[in-house]
Amino acid sequence: EVQLVESGGGLVQPGGSLRLSCAASGFIFTNYWMSWVRQAPGKGLEWVANIKQDGSEKNYVDSVKGRFTISRDNAKNSVYLEVNSLRAEDTAVYYCARLVGQMVHDDWGQGTLVTVSS
Amino acid sequence: SYELTQPPSVSVSPGQTASIICSGDKLGDKYAYWYQQKPGQSPVVVIYQDTKRPSRIPERFSGSNSGNTATLTISGTQAMDEADYYCQAWDSDTAVFGGGTKLTVL
Numbered sequence: 001e002v003q004l005v006e007s008g009g010g011l012v013q014p015g016g017s018l019r020l021s022c023a024a025s026g027f028i029f030t031n032y033w034m035s036w037v038r039q040a041p042g043k044g045l046e047w048v049a050n051i052k053q054d055g056s057e058k059n060y061v062d063s064v065k066g067r068f069t070i071s072r073d074n075a076k077n078s079v080y081l082e083v084n085s086l087r088a089e090d091t092a093v094y095y096c097a098r099l100v101g102q103m104v105h106d107d108w109g110q111g112t113l114v115t116v117s118s
Numbered sequence: 119s120y121e122l123t124q125p126p127s128v129s130v131s132p133g134q135t136a137s138i139i140c141s142g143d144k145l146g147d148k149y150a151y152w153y154q155q156k157p158g159q160s161p162v163v164v165i166y167q168d169t170k171r172p173s174r175i176p177e178r179f180s181g182s183n184s185g186n187t188a189t190l191t192i193s194g195t196q197a198m199d200e201a202d203y204y205c206q207a208w209d210s211d212t213a214v215f216g217g218g219t220k221l222t223v224l
Contacts, residue, residue: 035213037161037213037215044202044204044215044216044217044218045153045155045161045204045206045215045218046215047206047212047213047214047215050213059211059212060212061212062119095160095161103149103151103166103167103208104151104163104166104167105151105153105161105163105206105213106163106166106172108160108161108162109160110160111160
């Protein structure tokens with residue numbers, strides 16, 4: 001069974017930083033691209049970033065470029081999202097998702113909540 | 119940047135057919151994906167690559183994509199289908215989601 005478990009969210013002040021983690025199990029992690037997708041309270045889904053199997057390619061939505069960094073540790077079956085220079089509008093549940101064929105987000109974690117507030 | 123537009127809400131009676139549209143410039147030239155999200159739950163893919171349905175998704179869910187519009191169709195809608203539905207496409211290696219449509223079954 002595919003499992004994706006996010007952690008690392010919390011309350012942070014504007015301008016602060018966090019490192020979100022996603023631990024994967026139940027599949028061969030190195031076979032898949034991985035994504036982060038976020039959802040602000042009461043709002044829709046917004047794709048944030050994705051990363052290739054070996055970490056050599058990364059893509060970001062424009063609103064987070066230069067502030068967020070996606071990475072992965074294949075030895076630990078984990079993907080990370082370093083979030084810096086946080087703004088109120090970054091407040092959201094952050095989901096990690098497995099990408100099949102670099103196209104389909106076929107499995108999602110339960111999400112971790114990031115709240116940016118003073 | 120690429121945008122996908124969905125109606126905020128759609129209502130349907132139980133047993134009837136629900137259609138949720140997603141509009142984007144030349145969307146038919148891309149693949150469309152549809153995700154279902156129930157309150158308090160993570161999204162679930164219900165349609166991928168325009169028309170394909172994951173094995174765990176009921177046959178009443180179907181999709182199409184042509185021109186500037188992709189459509190998610192739910193035939194014989196059931197109360198359990200009440201949820202938010204999001205379309206998604208890829209543009210220049212980045213994923214774009216529509217704003218979501220709340221499907222009400224009443």
